[in-house]
Amino acid sequence: MPDFSTLCQRQKSVSIQIPFRRAGGDLHLLIDSTGVKMRGEGEWQVRKHGPSRRRQWRKVHSAMDTTTGDIRGVEFTSSREGDSPVLPDLLAQIPAEQPIGTVTADGAYDTRTCHAAIARRGGTAIIPIRENGRPWKDDSPAAQARNENLRATKHFGPAFWKRLTGTHARSRIEAQMRRLKAFGERIASRDPDRQAAEIHTRIALMNRFSALGRAEITRVA
DSSP states (O other), X not given: XXXXXXXXXXXXXXXXXXXXXXXSSOEEEEEEEEEEEEESOOHHHHHHHOOOTTOEEEEEEEEEETTTOOEEEEEEEETTSOSGGGHXXXXXXXXXXXXXXXXXXXXXXXXXXXXXXXXXXXXXXXXOOOTTOOOOOSOSHHHHHHHHHHXXXXXXXXXXXXXXXXXXXXXXXXXHHHXXXXXXXXXXXXXXXXXXXXXXXXXXXXXXXXXXXOOOOXXXX
């Protein structure tokens, strides 16, 4: 049996293949991110004495297929990394031959970088306009589509626009983030490469579990 040091050394270089099921038709993605604690006190200690500077976090960015519930793209970054710059890297993990239908995310992704990356893949961005958002210069198809969302939001109101576009589906990937933390609120590794391997292992297990069976939810009027 290998000792603990050998396992740590191998974890740094291991390549985790994340299994997924490919549904027919266009791919509809849900984008979200969450924080995973790397070091620091437990939640009880924080509630009693307050947070300390030793608490450190990492961010997990993921893209989920709405049809199968599988995670199709994942990025692991520092806590200082924003959400929107990572979206193009998530889309780059989707094979170029697979068409993307829609990409749904929250208002943090309402940037030119995100809209342009989605437009390049031929997808439709379902992203709420940021508060006090203004029209962009119509110099690209992505900007024109975003301005249409802005006009529709102002005309119908944000609540109706969200029901019309189905942005409430983002709750499904938020549930997946809770499943990720069910493996543990803290990651055990300290090296960034080993941390990434640990997160990829968790997501690979989540996709395996989803393939075994999922609850079918039916809305009752």
